[in-house]
Amino acid sequence: MNSRVTQLYMQLLHEIIRKRDNALELAQMENKILNQTSEMQQLTSRYKDLEHKYQHLASLATNQSALIALLEEQCQSRPPPRHVPVPQPRPQPPPPSPPLNKPYPPPALPRINNPISNEIQSDQKSLPPLLLPMPTGTHSPSTTDKPSVAPGKNQSYVPPKQQTLSGRTEQGRAGQLSGLYLLNRDIPESPFKDCLQALEDGHTASGMYLVKPENANRLMQVWCDQRHDPGGWTVIQRRVDGSVNFFRNWETYKQGFGNIDGEYWLGLENIYWLTNQGNYKLLVTLEDWSGRKVFAEYASFRLEPEADFYKLRVGRYHGNAGDSLTWHNGKQFTTLDRDHDAYTGNCAHYQKGGWWYNSCAHSNLNGVWYRGGHYRSRYQDGVYWAEFRGGAYSLKKVVMMIRPNPNTFH
Ligand SMILES: [Ca+2]
Numbered sequence: 001m002n003s004r005v006t007q008l009y010m011q012l013l014h015e016i017i018r019k020r021d022n023a024l025e026l027a028q029m030e031n032k033i034l035n036q037t038s039e040m041q042q043l044t045s046r047y048k049d050l051e052h053k054y055q056h057l058a059s060l061a062t063n064q065s066a067l068i069a070l071l072e073e074q075c076q077s078r079p080p081p082r083h084v085p086v087p088q089p090r091p092q093p094p095p096p097s098p099p100l101n102k103p104y105p106p107p108a109l110p111r112i113n114n115p116i117s118n119e120i121q122s123d124q125k126s127l128p129p130l131l132l133p134m135p136t137g138t139h140s141p142s143t144t145d146k147p148s149v150a151p152g153k154n155q156s157y158v159p160p161k162q163q164t165l166s167g168r169t170e171q172g173r174a175g176q177l178s179g180l181y182l183l184n185r186d187i188p189e190s191p192f193k194d195c196l197q198a199l200e201d202g203h204t205a206s207g208m209y210l211v212k213p214e215n216a217n218r219l220m221q222v223w224c225d226q227r228h229d230p231g232g233w234t235v236i237q238r239r240v241d242g243s244v245n246f247f248r249n250w251e252t253y254k255q256g257f258g259n260i261d262g263e264y265w266l267g268l269e270n271i272y273w274l275t276n277q278g279n280y281k282l283l284v285t286l287e288d289w290s291g292r293k294v295f296a297e298y299a300s301f302r303l304e305p306e307a308d309f310y311k312l313r314v315g316r317y318h319g320n321a322g323d324s325l326t327w328h329n330g331k332q333f334t335t336l337d338r339d340h341d342a343y344t345g346n347c348a349h350y351q352k353g354g355w356w357y358n359s360c361a362h363s364n365l366n367g368v369w370y371r372g373g374h375y376r377s378r379y380q381d382g383v384y385w386a387e388f389r390g391g392a393y394s395l396k397k398v399v400m401m402i403r404p405n406p407n408t409f410h
């Protein structure tokens with residue numbers, strides 16, 4: 001009898017423990033559900049924050065587009081500058097049909113090729129104008145018309161710290177430009193025709209050099225890359241950190257802008273003089289945000305004079321980046337205020353740069369430098385090379401440089 005009672009008692013005890021375990025498990029499950037719910041709430045609130053931020057940015061972009069439209073109108077209503085010869089319209093060669101290279105894949109330019117894009121433009125023009133200041137100055141830091149005098153020879157040395165990027169405002173940029181170009185102490189004084197000549201003269205260090213192309217009545221400061229194999233490269237464009245605004249007008253693209261030891265555009269006039277003193281090749285080096293480096297080389301590269309709006313002439317492609325420039329061959333340069341592209345609107349307006357736009361671009365190396373690669377924008381305006389990472393990916397580093405290539409046929 002006793003043993004039966006004990007057995008029943010043990011059974012009961014076991015039952016109680018099992019039920020307690022179940023209750024414990026239930027409580028744990030409840031906790032988990034509560035945790036998950038709170039996590040979801042956090043995520044929802046973060047998502048709302050992000051949505052809010054995105055709306056704010058989108059409204060900023062819209063405002064900027066309105067400002068651009070306003071500036072465009074102002075530029076169009078302004079009489080043409082006196083010193084610019086009014087070129088006779090030349091008969092344009094018919095656009096290659098099909099284009100020289102493979103047809104452009106539609107996904108890369110969905111908006112620009114959209115026939116209703118005019119609607120977008122007129123829509124923008126109807127937006128309220130803004131009163132934000134925008135520089136229209138034509139600061140010409142890299143050239144001088146007095147070749148007999150090395151610029152800055154008698155000017156005071158500016159401590160290097162004044163060259164550092166102090167801010168992203170245009171005012172700061174302008175001050176920085178004039179500061180930077182006073183720094184001539186380290187620049188070899190006798191001008192070379194290009195960086196290769198400097199290299200052959202024993203200047204094997206990369207850096208700022210003073211260059212004077214043959215037949216050109218101008219001196220220019222350039223960055224010579226003497227390390228990139230085999231050295232002797234004259235850098236004409238560089239993007240590395242987004243510190244310089246490349247959405248500039250014609251005159252600024254003509255003269256050049258930026259910082260010789262950072263981001264810069266050498267200037268169409270300078271590039272014209274450099275590339276017309278011999279046969280030059282163009283090397284474009286590109287780096288994405290995962291550190292992948294590729295290149296595109298063109299066996300010849302030169303620009304037509306300003307009377308032909310610095311029309312692009314590039315030769316045979318070679319490289320591992322893909323060819324995103326041949327489609328622009330034979331195209332004139334277009335900026336915000338000078339539309340020479342093949343598109344009904346102004347490509348520079350949408351792509352936020354200056355380039356040899358066609359209708360519009362396989363490459364947009366003077367576009368907006370976006371951090372991180374994939375960017376979200378109303379237009380395809382990043383620093384891109386479509387055949388490498390597509391038009392919706394803004395590259396991290398881009399350098400365009402030239403070097404004599406005597407064995408080239410144009
Ligand atoms: Ca156009």
